[in-house]
Amino acid sequence: MKLCLGVGHQSEAENRGGRYSTNANQCSERMWHSSVKRAADAPWYIKNSMLHQDQEIPSISKFMKDASERFFDIASSHLNPLLVSAVSYEPPPLHHFCRIPLNVLLDPPDDLTVGLENLIELNKMAID
Template sequence: MCIRTVMTYASPVSLTPLQKHYVDYRTPTISKYMKDASKRFFDIAGSHPNALRAAVDYQPPHPTHLIRRPRNVLTDPPDALTAAVESLNDVNDMHD
């Protein structure tokens, strides 16, 4: 049986020169890059001379949209079913 030496490049000695010459390149994060890229894309798309895009009149949805999400439940007025259930609960509480 023969034991061979194996050369490894992961020794602490080989990392010392790299640490001396470390430069912080201040690269942007992925989220900042994607935000900037999407902003550039929609700026270009907004100025594109497409007749179909110009024909669409975009109106943002009303703040109290038909979908009752948890963030809107406290501010939305109750719908008919919720009002009926609450009135029945009040009647039952009065008789108990």
């Protein structure tokens, strides 16, 4: 089992080149499991899944999902209209982001680009 120890205040994910992805989630899961084992005084050979099942302890992802559901339930009846509007927010569709059309890369250069390239060539010739 790999221990999740960072240098100073850095996490394990930061120590591996700054990649924040599932590595950070795995690190927090390992810390969660080890603290649950210490609290339950369980021996090393007990599986984490059995310990969570016996103690009826949710995983971190389940806990965070439940916490966010509770937050949004409370926020829906809040007096602040900004919080209420956050409850009904829906993210834009995945194809929402603009992509560069391929014809921009394949089309011949326009007059401005040709003139700029000619000017750059003249400056190079003047320097040489």
